[in-house]
Structures are given as structure tokens and as C-alpha cells.
Amino acid sequence: MTQTSQEIRVLVVDDSPVSRKLLEHALAQAPYTLGFAKEGSDALRLFGERLSDLVIADWQLPDISGPELCRIVRKQFTSAYTYLMLLTGNSDKKSIAEGLAAGADDYLTKPFDSDELRARVGVGRRVIEMHREIEAKTKALALDARTDPLTGLANRRAVEEWSVKQISGAVRHGYPIWVVLSDLDSYKPATDLFGHGAGDSMLQAFSEILKKNTRVSDLCGHMGGDQFILVISHVTRENMNLVLNRLREKIANYDFSFHGTALPLFANFGMAGSEGGEQLQLRAMLQQADAALLEAKRTAQTPLGEAGQAVK
Template identity: 85%
Template sequence: MTETSQEIRVLVVDDSPISRKLLEHTLAEARYTLSFAKDGADALRLFAERPPDLVIADWELPDIPGPELCRIVRTKFDGAYTYLMLLTSNSDKKSIAEGLAAGADDYLTKPFDAGELRARIGVGQRVIEMHREIEAKTKALSLDARTDPLTGLANRRAVEEWSVKQISGAVRHGYPIWVVLADLDSYKPATDLFGHAAGDAMLQAFGEIIKKNTRVSDMCGHMGGDQFIFVISHVSRENMNLVLNRLRDKIANYDFFFHDVALPLFANFGLAGSEGGERLELRTMLQQADGALLEAKRAAQTPLSEMTVKK
């Protein structure tokens, strides 16, 4: 049995015995190893023993809400990737966005259709297996050949190799895929004012920010100079806006110091991709993302004179 064909360990978190039994029955014929928790505390205990591959959690748990459980898992168990799915009777878009922002990968409204649930879990399984494949191949490859020595992120070669496969999977299975190009526009002013050491330190800080805010199932990398890239899948366009806005907030609130001098970080982003079902090529997506990035830079127009130290 290969690494990617291992059984998927699924944890169901629901305080209702009827709901747990219904989920067990729905997934009985699939190749999953099921375990059950009646509340958030019980789920976290099982996580501490051995993190599952996929979690199906009710939004309304007796001790902590489902979104809060997602937030704790993403914070406390960030060493292992787990696909998180929320079940909710609430179809309000704002609430759903809250759950996704908390770290959930997907959601399903109740009462759910058994076929749709199995299909969505199938999507999660593909993401998990893709992650396993990436992890296995990463161990077998020379990290030096595919890692940017300055930021520690994937370099252009590694990003492009991974992206081609991810895009091929998106075209084949019809899931959303996005390429985001980011220019760290505070890099050149910092270098002009304080030298290349300041610019390098700023690139490293920015790399750390995006690494901490990129899911394990996605990819971020350093393309060279002041340009970075993200490749993100299984996220709608609407939620991509949430992802980028959250990242902008992280960058704006980051305290960057060079030789005890506080300097601002600012970046612009260009997005290109598809909600699914379109024929895509990495080269075309990069061109489109670069065009969107240029438009964003024209709209921002942060002049050099604004690159001043923080008070």
C-alpha cells in the first residue's frame, strides 16, 4: 500500500447520538476509520493522542462552538494537517465565512444529503492524499534545490513543479484553484534608505508572515526579488477575498524593526484562477495574476516619500 492509499481516519464530533449514528451509517461503506467525540473537549483529547486526517464537527457543541474548535486545532495542532468540515443548520453567509476564517476547510448545511456529504468528504480525501504525496516527495527531494536560502520558502522551481500538478488536479476534478502574486513594495524603499541588509530582513519577515498564514495543503514561495507567490485550492473567490484581507491585516499590524528602527511593511496582491471546471495553465494564470498585481499597484500608488519610520 502506497503512502497516498492509506486509510483516512475520520473523527466525528457531535453531541447527538442520533447524528453520530446517522453519520456512521452514511460513511459505513467507505474506506474510512471512524472515531467519535461527544464534545469539543473529547475531540481535543483524541487529537492529543493522535490527530485524525479529517474532522466532521457540528457547529453547535455543548462546550465550545465548532468554529472555535477549528481555531484551536489550527493553533495547537499545526504540525499535522487535518481537513476540517463543519455541519451547520445556519446558512447565513456571514456565519459561514466566520467558520471558514476560523480554519474550516468546508461546511455542509443540515439536514444534509448523504450523497453530497460523501462527495465533500471525497474532496477532503483528495486534499489529504495530495498532502501526503507532497510530504513524501518533499522528503525524497533535495531541499537545497527547491528552497529559497534567504526566506526558507519554496523557490520558483519548487512552486512551479507543485503548481502544475495542483492545477491539473483542479481541472480534472473541478475544484477551485488560485494563484496569487505578491510584491513587497516596502522592500525597495527600505533598501534605498538602510541598505540591502534591511531589505533582506524585510523579505525574511514577510516570508515568515505568509508561511504562518498558508495552509499546509497550499503552497507559498519566493519567486525572487520582492515577489512572492501563493497557490491556493478548494476556496471560493468570495472567500479568497477574505483570505487576502486577513493577510493584509497581518502585514499592516506586523512590528518590523531594523537596528531598533520600526519600518512599515506594505504589499500588493494580484489574483487569478477559477472556481472550477475551466481549462487552466500555470503560465496563463501567472500572466493574469501579474496583470491584476499591476492594477493593484497603480491603485495603491504608495510613493517613496511615505516610506518613513513608524512613530
């Protein structure tokens, strides 16, 4: 079942047992999951526990009015759209305008006709599904804007936004945080010899190695070209060396080929960060990691050096 075709959760708010039964019977054959409340406070409690998609509320409730319930829902529950319908015995235009102004989407006068109720609830269902579709597309667009399309990793924008928050948290709470820059140095030779298809395949393979060997709580990103970044927290310097050693082994043992031709993967790493208790800024950490990366390239024969983390 797709997101837009999910069942609609309907909350009926009415202190009359007869009205509740009539509403239940009218919507029994439709694809709705029904919940019931006798008072506005009960409805808000249920709403807080699990958001309802559609609310059918009587105008006159023992504690608060239906319009007041609409105002509270519109003010307090904004994470998803809720379709609000009022049941009222008042058919004068002033009352209808009052209910709509309070946030109701529709109204139905009592005594209601079951066919009309189902038709109006059907309208609400279509509105809800439209909102779900818009929300899904908005989330997809937001994800696309922060994802590198070639590797599926976070792009530079997402890396910077996420890293600033992580570094701020590390400074505030005193836990370790590290920024690791990596150059996939085998990318350019592969591209020069076999074209961009080989380079792209190599970038994708390297991305998979990074993703599979870092925790979901950490960040892998593609900064562009052959440069990647890891942002890792709550790990000591000693254990960071183990992390990079494991990456070295995975890279060395990776069987990469392009159109039947075996090609080696080799990369260098530069690390900067703190085990806690230091004032840190992303820009400075990136500069330090880049300097360590250059040093690692210069002394690539050293598997793990203090200045830089070399993997080749």
C-alpha cells in the same frame, strides 16, 4: 537517536524452531529488533506490513527458496535498501554464486558460529547505516534545490513543479484553484535607505506572515527579488477575499524594525484562478495574476478590487 543510529529491524526466515532459537540467542545482546517467519510467504506479508532492514533467510523454505525470496524482495521492495543474508548448508561455489546472483548480500554456512554471525550482521548494519546516510543527504540536497535559502519558502523551480500538478488536479476534478502574486513594495525603499540587510530582514518577516496565514496544504513561494506567490486550492473567490483581507491586517499590524528603526511593511497582491470547471494553465494564470498585480498597484487605494487585490 539519529537516523543512522536507529535500531536495525531483522527478519529471520527459517522453518526450523531450533535454528530460529539459535539465531535469536546469537543476536539477543545486539541492538537489533527481531521478527520471525516460518515460510517465504509469511516473510513477504510481514515485509509488506513493515519493511525490515536486514533479512536472514534459510536457503530451504517450505514454499519458496531463499534465493527466490531474495529476488522478490529486490524486485518488489525498493523504497529502502534491505540487506539480505542466506543461511545454507551448501558451501560449493556454484550455490554461493546462485544466491548472490539472486540478490543476497552475504551468506553463512550451517552450522554457523555465533561470533561469525554477529560479525557478518554487523557488516550488514554498517551497510544499512551507510545507505541511510546517503538517503538522508540525497533528500537534503533535493530539498535545498527547491528551497529559497533566505526565506525558507519554495523557490521558483519548486513552485512551478508543484503548481502544474495542482492545476492539473483542479482541472481534472473541478475544484477551485488560485494563483496569487505579491510584490513586497516596501523592500526597495528599505534597501535603498538601510542596505541589503534591512531588505533581507523584511523579506524574511514577510515570508513568516505568509507562512503563518496560509494552510499547510497550500504553497507559499519566493519567486525572487521582492516577488512572492501563493497557490491556494479548494477555496471560493469570496473566501479568497477573506484570506487576502486577513493578510492585509497582519501586514498592517506587523511591528517591523531594523536596528531599532521602525519600518512599515506594504505589499500588493494580484489574483487569478477559477472556482472550477475551466481549462487552466500555469503560464496564463501567472500572466493574469501579474496584470491584476499591476492594476492593484495603480489603484492601491482600493483595499480589494475585482481586477487586483491591493494591500498597502
